[in-house]
Amino acid sequence: MKNLILILSVFTLIFGCLTIGYCYDNDSDNEFTFTSPPVEIDRDEIPYGGSPVNKLERGIINMATFWMELPAEVAKVSNEQDPAAGVTIGVVNGTITSAMRALAGVYDTVTFPIPSYTKPAMKPEYAWKAADDKIRALLW
Numbered sequence: 001m002k003n004l005i006l007i008l009s010v011f012t013l014i015f016g017c018l019t020i021g022y023c024y025d026n027d028s029d030n031e032f033t034f035t036s037p038p039v040e041i042d043r044d045e046i047p048y049g050g051s052p053v054n055k056l057e058r059g060i061i062n063m064a065t066f067w068m069e070l071p072a073e074v075a076k077v078s079n080e081q082d083p084a085a086g087v088t089i090g091v092v093n094g095t096i097t098s099a100m101r102a103l104a105g106v107y108d109t110v111t112f113p114i115p116s117y118t119k120p121a122m123k124p125e126y127a128w129k130a131a132d133d134k135i136r137a138l139l140w
Helices: 002-020 052-080 083-110 127-139
Strands: 022-025 031-034
Touching: 052 083, 052 127
Parallel strands: none
Antiparallel strands: 022 031
């Protein structure tokens, strides 16, 4: 048992020096020295739009904002027909579209590691874009 602990300790020390980049240097008065240069990552150079993180974010946002489709559809139908149709047909359409948006959010969240990261399950990509366009068309 003591031999196993000793072997694991030595392995941990060696592995730690190799992965972290620090190594004990006997020539420098018992100090640790950095053996490799640090890596700098520029966040602007990371292709965020085509990454799994984008798909996960889109799914979470759509699951949180799916309800915005209901007033958007009411506004759309009210603008295209009349306010009475918006209150009846728009509510039904909005409920169906909200359910589809929530399911698209669940789909994007569950399948975020699987590629096609740039193709949303529903267009527009986010619910607030649809709501903003439809409500602006009604009011302005």
